[in-house]
Amino acid sequence: MLTSLYIKNYALIDELSVQFNNGLTIITGETGAGKSILLGGLSLVLGKRADISQVKNKDEKCIIEAIFDIANYNLKSLFKSLDLDYDVQTIIRREILPSGKSRAFINDTPVNLESLAALSNYLIDIHSQHQTQQVTQDDYQFQVIDALAENKSNLNDFAKELVEYKAIQKSLEELKLSKAELIKEYDYNLFLSKELNEIDIENINLEDLEAQYEELNNVEEIGEKLSSAKAILSAEDIGITDQLNSVKLELIKIADYGNAYDALKERILSVGIELDDILIELDNLEENLSSDPQELERINSKLQVINNLFQKHSVLDIEELVVIKNDLRLKIDNTESLDNTILLNEKHVLKQQEKLNKIALEIHENRKKVIPVFVSKLESILSDLGMPNAKFKIELNQIDYFVSNGKDDLQFLFTANKGSSFNALKKSASGGELSRIMLAVKSILAEYVQLPSIMFDEIDTGVSGEISNKMGDIMKKMSGKMQVFTITHLPQIAAKGNSHFKVFKTDVEDVTHTQLRKLNEEERIVEIAQMLGGIDITDSAMAHAKQLLN
Incomplete structure (x- = not known):
């Protein structure tokens, strides 16, 4: 989990230091207050390419440092493969120098962006509105089904045998x-x-x-x-x-x-x-x-x-x-x-094909078993999220050639309305529907696998009322197994958090600064009341805010 974040000389931030806890963390603030700046800084420490234009004072270096508690992440082998010192309190730091050059460090060891990105995939998932489209992509859909099917070991074996198969095939073609x-x-x-x-x-x-x-x-x-x-x-x-x-x-x-x-x-x-x-x-x-x-x-x-x-x-x-x-x-x-050599290689290819077919069949059967369970849970959650007529049909068909993860073709088909025909998810779901689908998928995944910390960036866009309350419940439930951040404009969701931070701007000597502050109980009531009724807080808004928090 992310335990602390330090940002200095980045965009509108002079210097910012904040500590985070487990559970559900809420981040709120008016539009334009700088929530995107916070996400940008965090993205840099996770491997995004640096840009000198992001540095506030061009004469000083920019520093972004994050500390993660990775005791339960089983990452020792990854650190070894990256030739890094393992520490349960892992510190990642990015620096952008006045020259425009950037440097990255993991536990004070210099690393390239590839190594940084390889590690960050296991630490935190920043889920922006743009990334909602991920749920429509084949690779991600396979990842979801395979996580539920517990196919990790089979997929590793398949990948290993596939490498050997391709090498033998290449040798045979050369012969x-x-x-x-x-x-x-x-x-x-x-x-x-x-x-x-x-x-x-x-x-x-x-x-x-x-x-x-x-x-x-x-x-x-x-x-x-x-x-x-x-x-x-x-x-x-x-x-x-x-x-x-x-x-x-x-x-x-x-x-x-x-x-x-x-x-x-x-x-x-x-x-x-x-x-x-x-x-x-x-x-x-x-x-x-x-x-x-x-x-x-x-x-x-x-x-x-x-x-x-x-x-x-x-x-x-x-x-x-x-x-x-x-x-x-x-x-x-x-x-x-040469004919004898070619014959021996052809036999080797056939033997390797048999191995791959056996593993691919196991992968296929595991997928086949979990798809009805996944569809049932997905439709149930979406019904709670205001999509009672949402239906999924997941088609899993065996193909006659090997791909990187077996011998299957997978399609997520979806319809949001009664009487409508099923169509590919990417073509049939709106942006708001995709946001709810992605939240439902993530919540189901959290039941089966240890996900990294996740940050939802306004995943609640376009929803309100009871649906937003349900979304908050889902994120609250997820936070029981993982660290969850959500950037939200909805008071119903904000009230669900274990902790609450506010992003705001201040003007000092005609210079705008972005700041982030953890709210205490009273400040939190005021913030939620403002989210309910606007800047002019009424007694009813305050009472409603207290009711939501309770």
């Missing part, structure tokens, strides 16, 4: 799109992979292959050169081998005459051995040398294929082709296995 793209490339990738597989790319040694090609392509020249080299080495009398033997014999003769000569002899002997080996190798090469046009053609074709693949894939070596081959295989495998 199907991927499949469509991959199928376009599949045949081409398969063709490229087949090309690389046909030449067994991993087992090719390009250097060896090129050497084999050069040998086969030049076999005749190689044979001639080998034969010529053999002749040069082994020809009689003039061959290198014979000449070397002659040198070797001469050096053997002088080898004993010194180390230098012996070393030359050894070197010649080594050269002789090497030349003998070379002759043997030349014989072997010449003997094994053969012409093979078919093998030459095969190797030539293979080299052409490899070079073509180099050009096609813009690479320079076999290793890069192997990488490309592996990538192609992976793409092909992914395409071929």
